[in-house]
Amino acid sequence: VVLQSSKRTRTRRPPGPQPHPFIGHFFQIPRQKAWRYYEKLSGQYGPILGLSLGFKDIVVLNDANDAEELLGRRSANYSSRPPLIYAGKYQSNNKRLLLMMNDENLKKQRNAFLQMLQPRVLGGYEPIQETESLILLHSLLTNPSQPAFHTSRFSSAIVFALTYGDRISDDDINGIMTILFNFIRNALPGAHLVDIFPVLDKLPDFLSPWRAEALKNAREEVKLFGRLVTDVKKKMENLHIDIECFAARLWDQQAKLNLDFEDVARIAGTSFGAGTDTTDATVQWFLIAMVLYPHTLKKAQEEIDAALGGDEETIPSFSMIRQLPYCAALVKEVFRWAPPAPACFPHYSEADDVYKGYVIKANTTVIPCIWSMHRNEDEYPSPEQFLPERFLRKDWVPTFESLTEGHYTFGFGRRKCPAYNLASKSVWIALVRLIWAFDIIPALDANGVPILPDPSDCTSGMSSRPVALPVQIKPRSEKRAQLIKRLRDGLDLG
Numbered sequence: 001v002v003l004q005s006s007k008r009t010r011t012r013r014p015p016g017p018q019p020h021p022f023i024g025h026f027f028q029i030p031r032q033k034a035w036r037y038y039e040k041l042s043g044q045y046g047p048i049l050g051l052s053l054g055f056k057d058i059v060v061l062n063d064a065n066d067a068e069e070l071l072g073r074r075s076a077n078y079s080s081r082p083p084l085i086y087a088g089k090y091q092s093n094n095k096r097l098l099l100m101m102n103d104e105n106l107k108k109q110r111n112a113f114l115q116m117l118q119p120r121v122l123g124g125y126e127p128i129q130e131t132e133s134l135i136l137l138h139s140l141l142t143n144p145s146q147p148a149f150h151t152s153r154f155s156s157a158i159v160f161a162l163t164y165g166d167r168i169s170d171d172d173i174n175g176i177m178t179i180l181f182n183f184i185r186n187a188l189p190g191a192h193l194v195d196i197f198p199v200l201d202k203l204p205d206f207l208s209p210w211r212a213e214a215l216k217n218a219r220e221e222v223k224l225f226g227r228l229v230t231d232v233k234k235k236m237e238n239l240h241i242d243i244e245c246f247a248a249r250l251w252d253q254q255a256k257l258n259l260d261f262e263d264v265a266r267i268a269g270t271s272f273g274a275g276t277d278t279t280d281a282t283v284q285w286f287l288i289a290m291v292l293y294p295h296t297l298k299k300a301q302e303e304i305d306a307a308l309g310g311d312e313e314t315i316p317s318f319s320m321i322r323q324l325p326y327c328a329a330l331v332k333e334v335f336r337w338a339p340p341a342p343a344c345f346p347h348y349s350e351a352d353d354v355y356k357g358y359v360i361k362a363n364t365t366v367i368p369c370i371w372s373m374h375r376n377e378d379e380y381p382s383p384e385q386f387l388p389e390r391f392l393r394k395d396w397v398p399t400f401e402s403l404t405e406g407h408y409t410f411g412f413g414r415r416k417c418p419a420y421n422l423a424s425k426s427v428w429i430a431l432v433r434l435i436w437a438f439d440i441i442p443a444l445d446a447n448g449v450p451i452l453p454d455p456s457d458c459t460s461g462m463s464s465r466p467v468a469l470p471v472q473i474k475p476r477s478e479k480r481a482q483l484i485k486r487l488r489d490g491l492d493l494g
């Protein structure tokens with residue numbers, strides 16, 4: 001008895017609020033902004049929380065050290081994803097990288113994805129990133145009243161061009177956005193009862209209309225993503241040109257990596273599910289930060305102006321990274337202050353583990369709550385404040401790699417965002433050019449009073465962005481405005 005009870009005290013389940021029988025914390029975990037609930041609970045119960053949905057265990061990690069230990073150093077056990085029956089098994093045919101369990105297929109797909117993102121090929125994507133960021137400036141200059149539309153278009157256009165080496169058409173943008181919203185809706189925790197009670201998957205089709213719907217979504221995804229990768233293949237074969245894009249690199253590697261047609265279509269298409277919303281949200285959070293902390297915008301503008309020697313007719317380019325430490329710190333602070341995926345993406349354990357005296361059973365969903373980690377006062381004093389200075393070091397010469405260090409926005413371990421270098425470069429070029437080109441000030445209400453946005457007013461889901469963008473975006477000078485127009489007119493968009 002003594003042995004049993006001492007074992008029990010040494011290893012117990014992580015603490016958390018009392019669950020309801022059968023449904024666990026189904027009614028306690030809010031559908032909206034769950035990361036704030038986790039942050040609150042961690043103040044009450046400590047940084048490692050134990051929750052449940054139905055009979056499924058959930059562990060939430062609110063401290064980065066715990067996430068790095070479990071999801072990083074113990075990644076052999078924590079690199080799977082919770083099985084999703086609707087969005088994973090049926091809608092994705094178990095072939096969507098973001099949702100894949102830890103198996104041979106995952107290795108194959110991640111490997112293929114990483115081939116497209118090796119440092120030696122990243123430079124090849126810079127012209128696409130410069131073109132799309134210039135188009136973003138031009139759109140904001142000529143139609144400043146719809147900033148959210150332009151940032152969304154920027155992020156889809158950039159992911160589309162990187163993936164298929166082409167400009168996105170309005171039809172494709174609509175098709176992709178429909179697929180994307182559909183997927184996000186269906187992959188949300190609790191979106192489908194079958195994901196909480198998997199036994200429902202045993203019911204026949206006539207009692208499970210959701211199954212036919214999920215399979216229909218799957219067919220539509222493969223049809224659209226399949227056509228897009230086939231177009232790239234045709235161009236490569238018929239025109240004998242080397243297109244600098246993910247799909248072309250996938251076709252190059254198809255045989256070596258043993259990828260079938262659906263693999264190629266889905267690996268290329270997965271960039272949209274994972275890459276558009278997050279990039280878009282980051283640019284939008286930057287606009288909110290500039291309105292709330294105008295002195296940081298001014299400092300960054302001064303830094304860029306000094307680096308350009310006061311020349312208003314040169315637009316910043318990738319080659320300037322080393323000259324702009326304050327801007328690099330500002331980009332890092334945007335990633336920290338408002339992580340676009342505040343509750344990251346859930347990992348999943350495969351075997352029983354014991355950590356800090358807590359048992360984490362096999363098949364536990366492990367949520368690294370990036371939001372709480374970025375609000376850790378010890379690591380980030382005054383965490384609510386937007387303070388680029390926290391990342392500045394004496395004689396610091398920034399590199400693109402350093403943009404992804406010092407915060408946890410891109411996740412952990414073997415499931416860390418494979419595109420983190422590419423994504424941070426897209427964000428850097430967009431933000432530096434916006435800073436160079438525009439003053440970003442609060443919009444005015446009907447009485448002419450400036451509207452100060454509340455950063456807690458954000459959307460909820462796999463990613464989070466501001467609900468509204470009450471900003472005015474005005475060119476800093478006529479010379480800069482004219483340069484943007486000339487450069488835009490000179491673009492060869494095929």
Ligand code: HEM
Pocket residue numbers: 097098099100110113159270271272274275276278279282340341344345346347409410411412413414415416417418419420422423424427
């Ligand atoms: C600012 C932009 C971005 C942010 C903040 C971001 C963040 C993340 C995060 C937090 C994860 C989950 C990591 C984890 O589970 O530990 C992830 C996964 C992923 N991201 Fe990104 N991402 C961004 C842009 C992109 C882009 C542009 C692409 C593609 C071109 C992309 C492709 C992916 C893929 C494929 C995964 C799934 C990886 C896996 O499950 O193994 N991301 N991203």
